[in-house]
Amino acid sequence: MAEAVFTHMVKQCQLWERFDMIDSAGTAGLCVSQLKTHEKPDARCILTCEKYGVPIHHRARQLKEMCPEGSKAIIQLFGQYDPTGGPVIQDPYFGKNDEFDDAFHRITRSSKGFLTALGMM
Numbered sequence: 001m002a003e004a005v006f007t008h009m010v011k012q013c014q015l016w017e018r019f020d021m022i023d024s025a026g027t028a029g030l031c032v033s034q035l036k037t038h039e040k041p042d043a044r045c046i047l048t049c050e051k052y053g054v055p056i057h058h059r060a061r062q063l064k065e066m067c068p069e070g071s072k073a074i075i076q077l078f079g080q081y082d083p084t085g086g087p088v089i090q091d092p093y094f095g096k097n098d099e100f101d102d103a104f105h106r107i108t109r110s111s112k113g114f115l116t117a118l119g120m121m
Helices: 002-012 030-034 043-051 097-117
Strands: none
Touching: 002 097, 043 097
16 A cells, blocks of 8 residues: 555656656565465455546555665554654555555655655655
8 A cells, every 4th residue: 555655746746757767575574474475465455546646556565675785775564654654554464444544644644744854745
């Protein structure tokens, strides 16, 4: 969901050309380890994104450890860019349908916060 929401916001803000790639992967692997990788998102996730007009095409995959020599990149939790919440955005997979809406709104705020931190908004 995060990749879909962020990509949609970047396109809506006409910032697409400023990104080489937008990608995401699971960190805890709870859902990814229980499902085959490259599975479609949970149907509730798809419905939530569709409800807010966000196309979603991402496939599940686990984060892999790799760091090119000399890289200064760091991995951060996306939720830290949400000014109203903590760094962790709870995975709604085992929750109720409304928890997908909660996650969607946290991701939307985090997307805006991240673009603001980059000086793009």
